[in-house]
Amino acid sequence: MQLVFASNNKNKIYELQSMLPKSITIVSLESIGCLEDIPETAETIEGNAIQKANYVTEKYGFDCFADDTGLEVDALSGEPGVFSARYAGEQRNSEDNMNKLLVNLSDKNNRAAQFKTVIALNINGEQHLFTGIAKGKITLEKTGNEGFGYDPIFQPEGFSETFAQLSLNVKNKISHRGKATHQLICFLTEAK
Numbered sequence: 001m002q003l004v005f006a007s008n009n010k011n012k013i014y015e016l017q018s019m020l021p022k023s024i025t026i027v028s029l030e031s032i033g034c035l036e037d038i039p040e041t042a043e044t045i046e047g048n049a050i051q052k053a054n055y056v057t058e059k060y061g062f063d064c065f066a067d068d069t070g071l072e073v074d075a076l077s078g079e080p081g082v083f084s085a086r087y088a089g090e091q092r093n094s095e096d097n098m099n100k101l102l103v104n105l106s107d108k109n110n111r112a113a114q115f116k117t118v119i120a121l122n123i124n125g126e127q128h129l130f131t132g133i134a135k136g137k138i139t140l141e142k143t144g145n146e147g148f149g150y151d152p153i154f155q156p157e158g159f160s161e162t163f164a165q166l167s168l169n170v171k172n173k174i175s176h177r178g179k180a181t182h183q184l185i186c187f188l189t190e191a192k
Contacts, residue, residue: 001188002027003123006038006052006066011148012177019172019181024188032060045070045082046129049120057122065121065184069176071150072116073101073138075108084150098142098153111137115154115176119184128187132179147171 005013005026017026029035038055040048045068052066070081080087080101088096105111112135119130135157142152144164151163156174163171172178 001025003188004029004032004056004060004062004064006056006064008037012067015168015172015177016181018168019178020185021189024185027062029056032056032062034060038066040068043082045116046118046120046131048082049118049129050127053120053122053127063123065119065123067117067119067177067180069115069117069149071101071154072114073105074112075110076101076104079104094149098150101138101150102141102153105138111139113138113154115150117176117180119180121184121187130180130183130187132176132181132183134174134176134179 001023002025005016006029007013008029013026013028020026029038034056038052040051042048042051048068049066052068053064056062056064056066068082070084072078072081080097084097085092088100114136115134117132121128121130136155139153139155139162142164144152144162146166146168147164153162155162159166159174163175172181
């Protein structure tokens with residue numbers, strides 16, 4: 001089975017393909033000729049995932065799935081949330097985003113946070129949503145070189161390392177994206 005993944009983020013594509021069984025192959029947006037940035041103007045993480053999946057299905061006619069992820073920090077009333085990728089500006093720079101978050105948390109004792117991923121799957125004329133949450137906390141400084149985005153400052157519950165210190169195999173088992181992807185895989189394999 002081939003499914004279009006509505007993303008141009010090579011890190012996400014690699015991470016997701018590593019979780020999927022060999023019977024499911026991800027087709028990139030570039031492969032279907034979609035080179036434009038798909039709008040992400042919804043006010044929720046769910047809304048953005050749905051918006052991206054619908055864009056590909058309506059404009060290109062493919063069954064596909066799209067995800068959106070946000071980092072929700074308790075002490076900042078859920079920020080950066082739906083704006084996680086652009087928290088420090090439209091340049092979408094992970095270093096700038098992490099630096100802004102660390103500054104905004106500098107006077108806060110509560111560093112509890114969670115990553116939330118929602119996957120919207122459009123298949124056979126129907127839409128299905130899958131949600132994964134990883135609870136943890138924001139560290140005081142960046143640690144680790146693996147992963148991407150906020151991984152160097154997010155320490156998942158039950159671990160002394162950040163996501164950026166964990167192997168991809170371990171991260172995929174406990175992460176928000178891993179949990180949502182597992183639900184997607186279960187749905188796709190049961191639907192066969």
